[in-house]
Amino acid sequence: MNSPAITLRAMRPDEYEDYARRRDQEYVQSxxxxxxxxxxEEKARQDRARFLPQGLATEHQHLLVAENASGEVVGHAWVGLAEPPTGPADTAWLHDIEVARAHRRSGYGRAILAAVEAVAREEGASRLGLNVFGDNAPAISLYRASGYEVMAQQLAKRL
Incomplete structure (x- = not known):
């Protein structure tokens, strides 16, 4: 499938509060x-304070909005260019990527991911790492199709 054309731009302050609230809710749910x-809820608060202590102004963190050729917002991504702190210096970290519900299954995920990879490369990264919850089959499929490999795996069983 060919990916549709998108443009990434910096998230605006008026978009950030809604994004942060929605992301925290989804993170808590997972x-x-x-x-x-x-x-x-406490972990979500702590993680946001740790990774985005100055919100949009946090150094080395890019909160991005993806727009299609018509200028319509089709998704967003958050890439850290200095994360994780214990990882290799040349590794950027994809903290979040999402395609707006109305635009899913249309190739936008692949387009946003490719654009984020380009941003990370331009900033000097030679790798892009990410975590994905094990029950997120659409994301896992996207990452595999895009050449991502499993580097670690955690398993659990509810008792």
Whole structure:
């Protein structure tokens, strides 16, 4: 499938609050498979404070909005160019990528991912790392089709 044309731009302050709230809610929902809601909410707060202490102004963090050729917002991505702190210096980290619900299954995920990879390369990264929850089959399929390989794996069983 050919990817549609997109343009990445910096997220505006008026978009950031909605993005951060929505991302935190989705993160908490995913984490509740592994911990209580209260613990998940606290982890979401701590992670945002750790990785985005100055919000949009946080150094080495790019919060990006993807627009199609008509200027319509079709998704977003967050790439850290200094993460993870314990990883190799040449590795950027994809903290988040999402295609707007109305535009899913249309090639925008692949287009956004490719554009983020280009941003990371331009900033000097030679690798792009990411985490994905094990039950996110569409994302796993996208990453595999885009050449990503499993570097580590965690397993769990509910008792």
């Amino acid at each position: 984490l509740t498979e592994m911990m209580s809601t209260e613990a998940a």
